[in-house]
Amino acid sequence: MSARFVSIASATLLFALVTLSAQQGAAPAPAAGRQGGAAPARGVATAPPAIQWSTPPAPTATVALDTGVQHMVWVVPTRGFIQP
Numbered sequence: 001m002s003a004r005f006v007s008i009a010s011a012t013l014l015f016a017l018v019t020l021s022a023q024q025g026a027a028p029a030p031a032a033g034r035q036g037g038a039a040p041a042r043g044v045a046t047a048p049p050a051i052q053w054s055t056p057p058a059p060t061a062t063v064a065l066d067t068g069v070q071h072m073v074w075v076v077p078t079r080g081f082i083q084p
């Protein structure tokens with residue numbers, strides 16, 4: 001086996017182990033008759049409220065963007081679409 005294959009295989013195995021250990025379920029709840037020790041649950045997790053802002057106006061002329069992969073990408077704005 002080549003050293004490159006061994007390093008890729010070990011990195012893949014490490015990634016799989018970390019992923020599987022992170023997806024383990026929560027610890028089982030304590031028995032009903034057991035007393036003390038366990039902290040009370042914090043409740044159901046909720047998401048913060050959505051940020052409400054208006055849609056910015058679309059540019060009226062063609063825009064040239066210089067990206068790191070493709071130089072001078074020309075974007076042609078189109079009007080009349082409805083934002084879902």
